Amino acid sequence: MNYRHAFHAGNFADCMKHALLVWLLQALQRKPNALFVLDTHAGAGVYDLADERARRTGEADAGIRRVYAASPAALAPYLAAVDAALPRSPLPRGETTAPHAASFPPLAEGGRGAGGARELAQGCERPGHPLPLSPSREGRGDAYPGSPPLIRALLRPQDRLACCELHPEEAAALRRFFGSDRQVAVHQRDAWEALRGLLPPKEKRGLVLIDPPFEDRQEFDRLAAGLTTAAARFPNGVLAAWYPIKHRAPVRAFLDAVADSGLRDVVAAELWLREPLDPARLNGCGLLVVNPPWEFETEAPALLGALRESLGSGEEGEGWDLQRIADE
Numbered sequence: 001m002n003y004r005h006a007f008h009a010g011n012f013a014d015c016m017k018h019a020l021l022v023w024l025l026q027a028l029q030r031k032p033n034a035l036f037v038l039d040t041h042a043g044a045g046v047y048d049l050a051d052e053r054a055r056r057t058g059e060a061d062a063g064i065r066r067v068y069a070a071s072p073a074a075l076a077p078y079l080a081a082v083d084a085a086l087p088r089s090p091l092p093r094g095e096t097t098a099p100h101a102a103s104f105p106p107l108a109e110g111g112r113g114a115g116g117a118r119e120l121a122q123g124c125e126r127p128g129h130p131l132p133l134s135p136s137r138e139g140r141g142d143a144y145p146g147s148p149p150l151i152r153a154l155l156r157p158q159d160r161l162a163c164c165e166l167h168p169e170e171a172a173a174l175r176r177f178f179g180s181d182r183q184v185a186v187h188q189r190d191a192w193e194a195l196r197g198l199l200p201p202k203e204k205r206g207l208v209l210i211d212p213p214f215e216d217r218q219e220f221d222r223l224a225a226g227l228t229t230a231a232a233r234f235p236n237g238v239l240a241a242w243y244p245i246k247h248r249a250p251v252r253a254f255l256d257a258v259a260d261s262g263l264r265d266v267v268a269a270e271l272w273l274r275e276p277l278d279p280a281r282l283n284g285c286g287l288l289v290v291n292p293p294w295e296f297e298t299e300a301p302a303l304l305g306a307l308r309e310s311l312g313s314g315e316e317g318e319g320w321d322l323q324r325i326a327d328e
């Protein structure tokens with residue numbers, strides 16, 4: 001367990017995963033029924049992009065800062081969610097996360113402090129969803145939210161979030177971040193075991209984000225097995241699983257394994273910044289979605305195209321793809 005997300009927060013892979021995650025959650029919220037969201041590999045919370053670890057890799061410069069600079073219309077809901085997820089006060093230096101509850105009241109429960117929803121710009125609200133586009137925010141690009149604060153910013157009062165994180169320091173930071181938030185549970189617990197222990201949820205509707213660190217070669221196998229477990233326990237749940245694209249062979253083997261596993265209704269969204277030929281480099285990434293909400297396949301191309309436009313440098317082989325892996 002050497003992986004620390006602070007080195008990678010806000011990189012192109014976070015932008016891709018989180019932009020699609022925001023779309024998926026907002027699509028599920030077209031219906032008023034309560035949602036359960038399980039974030040199996042949650043990380044630490046909010047990441048300070050001025051932190052030495054983030055500066056050492058510079059990955060946010062090629063990620064979220066480029067998306068802010070381009071601010072394409074298709075990614076406005078994602079950027080609004082990022083803004084809404086960040087604490088209003090600066091992060092204390094040396095802390096990965098700031099206390100959540102003291103920093104901002106949950107948006108869905110009545111605004112975000114001074115100005116709140118009233119000062120928000122017009123025109124980007126999805127019908128039926130409480131998250132409007134934030135005005136341009138001072139310090140954009142200084143901090144970046146991990147998946148738990150991003151999901152939390154989108155929860156309605158009837159929804160809840162469970163986060164699992166195995167690393168003791170990351171789990172402790174995440175606990176501090178959420179404090180006594182009653183809509184969020186933080187478990188220091190193994191993700192793969194939690195798929196058995198926490199599913200199915202009583203709400204019977206929701207989303208499972210599976211975002212492993214891919215520190216070893218077995219991770220693709222564990223992910224394929226985890227998807228089967230999650231789908232068996234929560235058959236109508238939306239499952240979203242992130243995977244790296246370094247070179248094609250392991251990705252092809254993974255997608256073939258998923259196709260042969262008996263999972264139904266599976267789509268893979270992929271973005272790559274260059275031809276995926278170098279096995280030592282993160283050349284792209286994918287999000288496998290089981291039970292995609294209605295219109296995912298018609299709306300995801302606009303997101304993927306905007307991500308490519310914002311994040312790509314015109315390298316040879318840059319592109320995106322959306323492919324159906326298994327029919328309904």
Ligand SMILES: C[S@@+](CC[C@H](N)C(=O)[O-])C[C@H]1O[C@@H](n2cnc3c(N)ncnc32)[C@H](O)[C@@H]1O
Pocket residue numbers: 001003004005014017040041042043044145146147148164165166167170189190191192211212213
């Ligand atoms: C890629 S990061 C998560 C990033 C986060 N989902 C986000 O989007 O901001 C993966 C995290 O999984 C944690 N982790 C690794 N193995 C785990 C396991 N078996 N169960 C739970 N967490 C694990 C790591 O400590 C790390 O914080």
